[in-house]
Amino acid sequence: MPGKPNPVARLFWTAAIGCPFGLWYGPPAFAATGLALTLVLMRHLGRPRRFRARVRRIARAHAETLALRRRQESFSDAYGNRIEDGWLRERAYFLDRTVLPQIGPRFADLAESERNRMLAIVEAEAAAVALPEEDEAPGDGIDYERYCAERLARAGWRAHRTPPSGDQGADIVAVRDGLRLIVQCKRLAKPVGNAAVQEAAAALRYWAGDRAAVVSNAGFTPAARRLAAATGVLLLHHDALDDIDLAGAHRS
Template sequence: MAAPRSIADLLFWPVVAGGAASLWLGRPALAVTVLVVTAVLTHRLGRGRRFRRRVRRLVEPHRGTLALRRRQETYVDPYDNLILDGWLRERDYFVARTLRPRLEAEGYGDLAEARREEILALVEAASLAEAHEEADALPEDGIAYERFCAALLERAGWQARATRAAGDQGADVIAEWDGLRLVVQCKRYAKPVGNAAVQEVVAARSYWNADRAAVVSNAGFTPAARKLAGATGVLLLHHDDLGSLRPRR
């Protein structure tokens, strides 16, 4: 894609042509030239504002998803540090795969590169603008969290029940919908869930003769957990995802 023309390039021919015309036609031609130059400058100098508005419009439809992903990929470590590494990777991915291609296609490629920090700030603001239930409102107890997840599945249309703590073989919730069985392991953690949870729910899927398996958490998941889940067909979900979860074989 060709680079946008500089202001000097845009003004060169209007000034040259207007100056020549002014020599022959006098003040009327000079007035027209001034109007043309003013219009070009106004349009070009307003490009930054149009760029900002366009970024906001592109971000807006994804605001809810960005807020959810921020919650999923953010946690507090044992030293009370807020860890944003996963969210920052997610934010960069969204900009690179969703925003940049659209902005470049619309002729804003140069501004997308030069004003990257501004784009990131707009995405950050969108991720924080969506109101969500505070983590402190979640059940603190692990068993209560399992029942909380089962209730969310019930409201979404599943027939769900929390299993007994003993003998569940890695399944905290069993849910069924139109003959499809889903086993769920629920993790109320203060840090990303590791691949041990994925291993356990894979075993539970076999034990309970289930069609699908999922690990649900209020926190994110480690890269190792994501890799193993991808290889074994396990769903990794935030509890906010349960309200829209539908059967899929």
């Protein structure tokens, strides 16, 4: 495998070169050869530790973002169970798209065997960040719409809630810097499905918006994520309303 060190070859050539010197120069040369063999072996055995240290440095550089995503992608369902499916997907995404490309081919042989340890490192770095207390989102759907509109307004949007009937899938129409954002709000005890994404995409056309978003407290199903990727609908936790980047990616 390219980039994978061969400790057997290193040990062989160290011994092959060192032993003749030992025969010629005696005990000091044998001692030097033994020391060289020990260093080669120790360096190889220390590779997993160095690999994990590098993963930890990368995760620590993104710790605050990871902590926020951890909070956004975890919720309690109606039965009091802690649901972290979205966060588990986020951890894997971070490893595959951020950590492994930075690690490079030198440690490629450890990527699979060390994956669980890498996930644990990401979890630990995210959990170590003390985030500010988040606002308690209302449990009622109408109140949740009002809450989202208020957060958009605090972020500089002119946010208006649509009428309760005939909204065609839009709960909020928000305008800032000439951009028109169509928002559907979902306060649920389970991840939002792709029906909400379909409705938001339809509302975008009906309300002549520039972008559409589905905002929720509870994350999104894989089907919703795939449809959002195809339609350009933003998938947001309500915490993200404080700083929406309409030019950015819509992955959530």
